[in-house]
Amino acid sequence: xxxxxxxxxxxxxxxxxxxxxxxxxxxxxxxxxxxxxxxxxxxxxxxxxxxxxxxxxxxxxxxxxxxxxxxxxxxxxxxxxx
Amino acid sequence: xxxxxxxxxxxxxxxxxxxxxxxxxxxxxxxxxxxxxxxxxxxxxxxxxxxxxxxxxxxxxxxxxxxxxxxxxxxxxxxxxxxxxxxxxxxxxxxxxxxxxxxxxxxxxxxxxxxxxxxxxxxxxxxxxxxxxxxxxxxxxxxxxxxxxxxxxxxxxxxxxxxxxxxxxxxxxxxxxxxxxxxxxxxxxxxxxxxxxxxxxxxxxxxxxxxxxxxxxxxxxxxxxxxxxxxxxxxxxxxxxxxxxxxxxxxxxxxxxxxxxxxxxxxxxxxxxxxxxxxxxxxxxxxxxxxxxxxxxxxxxxxxxxxxxxxxxxxxxxxxxxxxxxxxxxxxxxxxxxxxxxxxxxxxxxxxxxxxxxxxxxxxxxxxxxxxxxxxxxxxxxxxxxxxxxxxxxxxxxxxxxxxxxxxxxxxxxxxxxxxxxxxxxxxxxxxxxxxxxxxxxxxxxxxxxxxxxxxxxxxxxxxxxxxxxxxxxxxxxxxxxxxxxxxxxxxxxxxxxxxxxxxxxxxxxxxxxxxxxxxxxxxxxxxxxxxxxxxxxxxxxxxxxxxxxxxxxxxxxxxxxxxxxxxxxxxxxxxxxxxxxxxxxxxxxxxxxxxxxxxxxxxxxxxxxxxxxxxxxxxxxxxxxxxxxxxxxxxxxxxxxxxxxxxxxxxxxxxxxxxxxxxxxxxxxxxxxxxxxxxxxxxxxxxxxxxxxxxxxxx
Numbered sequence: 001x002x003x004x005x006x007x008x009x010x011x012x013x014x015x016x017x018x019x020x021x022x023x024x025x026x027x028x029x030x031x032x033x034x035x036x037x038x039x040x041x042x043x044x045x046x047x048x049x050x051x052x053x054x055x056x057x058x059x060x061x062x063x064x065x066x067x068x069x070x071x072x073x074x075x076x077x078x079x080x081x082x
Numbered sequence: 083x084x085x086x087x088x089x090x091x092x093x094x095x096x097x098x099x100x101x102x103x104x105x106x107x108x109x110x111x112x113x114x115x116x117x118x119x120x121x122x123x124x125x126x127x128x129x130x131x132x133x134x135x136x137x138x139x140x141x142x143x144x145x146x147x148x149x150x151x152x153x154x155x156x157x158x159x160x161x162x163x164x165x166x167x168x169x170x171x172x173x174x175x176x177x178x179x180x181x182x183x184x185x186x187x188x189x190x191x192x193x194x195x196x197x198x199x200x201x202x203x204x205x206x207x208x209x210x211x212x213x214x215x216x217x218x219x220x221x222x223x224x225x226x227x228x229x230x231x232x233x234x235x236x237x238x239x240x241x242x243x244x245x246x247x248x249x250x251x252x253x254x255x256x257x258x259x260x261x262x263x264x265x266x267x268x269x270x271x272x273x274x275x276x277x278x279x280x281x282x283x284x285x286x287x288x289x290x291x292x293x294x295x296x297x298x299x300x301x302x303x304x305x306x307x308x309x310x311x312x313x314x315x316x317x318x319x320x321x322x323x324x325x326x327x328x329x330x331x332x333x334x335x336x337x338x339x340x341x342x343x344x345x346x347x348x349x350x351x352x353x354x355x356x357x358x359x360x361x362x363x364x365x366x367x368x369x370x371x372x373x374x375x376x377x378x379x380x381x382x383x384x385x386x387x388x389x390x391x392x393x394x395x396x397x398x399x400x401x402x403x404x405x406x407x408x409x410x411x412x413x414x415x416x417x418x419x420x421x422x423x424x425x426x427x428x429x430x431x432x433x434x435x436x437x438x439x440x441x442x443x444x445x446x447x448x449x450x451x452x453x454x455x456x457x458x459x460x461x462x463x464x465x466x467x468x469x470x471x472x473x474x475x476x477x478x479x480x481x482x483x484x485x486x487x488x489x490x491x492x493x494x495x496x497x498x499x500x501x502x503x504x505x506x507x508x509x510x511x512x513x514x515x516x517x518x519x520x521x522x523x524x525x526x527x528x529x530x531x532x533x534x535x536x537x538x539x540x541x542x543x544x545x546x547x548x549x550x551x552x553x554x555x556x557x558x559x560x561x562x563x564x565x566x567x568x569x570x571x572x573x574x575x576x577x578x579x580x581x582x583x584x585x586x587x588x589x590x591x592x593x594x595x596x597x598x599x600x601x602x603x604x605x606x607x608x609x610x611x612x613x614x615x616x617x618x619x620x621x622x623x624x625x626x627x628x629x630x631x632x633x634x635x636x637x638x639x640x641x642x643x644x645x646x647x648x649x650x651x652x653x654x655x656x657x658x659x660x661x662x663x664x665x666x667x668x669x670x671x672x673x674x675x676x677x678x679x680x681x682x683x684x685x686x687x688x689x690x691x692x693x694x695x696x697x698x699x700x701x702x703x704x705x706x707x708x709x710x711x712x713x714x715x716x717x718x719x720x721x722x723x724x725x726x727x728x729x730x731x732x733x734x735x736x737x738x739x740x741x742x743x744x745x746x747x748x749x750x751x752x753x754x755x756x757x758x759x760x761x762x763x764x765x766x767x768x769x770x771x772x773x774x775x776x777x778x779x780x781x782x
Contacts, residue, residue: 035340036149
């Protein structure tokens, strides 16, 4: 099975879901901040809250982080069934 | 004792990621005797403090809270350059016990730069309550670095941390060499860059392996440096290695290296940390409301507004007195006003003034002391309680973890004017004082947003301007007074929004940049530490008292002389003949358009001029110039109409806040042009807004 067949962007994940980061697209300062906060491919994130507007709240490495939707659109994830 | 013969001075740096509790620990270690040190190269505020321990003198340097050592922000650059300068004898890296998996990333990076590291685990007392159990010895053994659990709340481990740090500084414990992480399949590339650099080892200021890693991560600052030291050819070779990684792994090397570091960290921490699931508290669930649309922003704004209402009421009786008055409870209203802290202090100062004149007789000296210094300094000092209360509220928001949630809730509305949720910290701080607010913009990741904020934050009225607004308001009939306060703040936030929006649209056209973005850590909600709150309050009060004791005190004397001495240097009773009058005569035309007659215009113009130095001084200038005891009397004597007062309020709120703010805008932007543009912008906006206000108020 193609590993990329089930990927979506972080922005589309509903509250309470869990996913593994596949790729972060783009460049610029933001991406380094994401790496420093532990958002690298392979890492598992939990979506604490995503209500379709405003920043998405995720939990990564035990810490809650608010992420703007523009950035969340550039984070490709693979949902994990829980 | 043999120890005392070893007496030596050590310079120790403290670093840590944001929210790990670094400032609190620094204050405990130094006994709150920190001072601001000027930094070589860049004039940037860094706190330094000293402490004695077992006969050694320890100088502690509090570096800014950072997530890593890239050169993403000014703060990261400062921290990195300092650690690499070779000046610190040891580096204390603080790690959050509640969240070691992420916060230890900084420790790992520090260890790649230097072997002289001690790791302190903060909040160790709270770890158990949060279900986190850490095997400190195992982590220490695996890394070869001393690990000390500490707690700011119980003071556990503080002495042990200092003792261990000195041991590391003396080379008696800890690592002998920087940490060498195995980067697996990337190692061949790292070594090839290392060998390219090796030939220039004598000329390089930085460790070779660290430099190689950072170059692969795409560090532009370092790349320029290496090009200068090793020449164009070597730099190009290195760039090629980087490109090759990208080609083969289809990934940014920075991402690959960060991932390897976190994997390494996982191997170190994996079985050394046990987490038990603990149920979320009810308050934690309540804070989720901040993330909801509509409810979130409303909640945040209600908190801010409520905070200021309570502070105002305690200090000046406003707006409770107006509420009672409108309910027909006139006695209660005047009691609230009279027995507010501000009212009581005002009584005290006017009592002292008249006591001095009564007991020492009327002479120019008693006039200088009573009507110059005491009423000048007094008219500002009555606002000390206000400053203490507002500082306390802001400290609670910050220390409890509510502040970042407010930032998230207001990100949506703010991004409409081109500002991200990150801006809420400097904005809220601006309501207290613009100077720390401008320093706080350093944490904003977007440079263009930061530069816009440097220009527009000073529109937000600080407490000094609040002092002026309240004084103006006190001279109006109560209901109108309240309106004047509302007008002042509305004008300020309107100017802030409009100017930001215009600058943002202009920038978007020029660079095609998209919406403001946010990436913000939300630390767990917790009860703030009493002592930390007190530190915040005391620091702000001290700053204010110092200002009242130095700047306001000297200004009071200066103004008294300018007002009581004529151009021929003789004492005069008529302020109209004084130096101030002659001098500010030339400035008076600026207030003619709002219908102020020439006889009084110079008084206003002079007060506005003095206001450039510090805004509180506007009030004391008016008080001294009119020879009255309180701002209220001064304004009554001037007989300004409500329209004129409104126009002046808007001008005072919007024009250049003070000399200190201008200085810090310059030191942060490092640009004379940017600073002058800010001054011109503020004066222009303030003047236009003043004219509009006057015009509108005449129509109404």
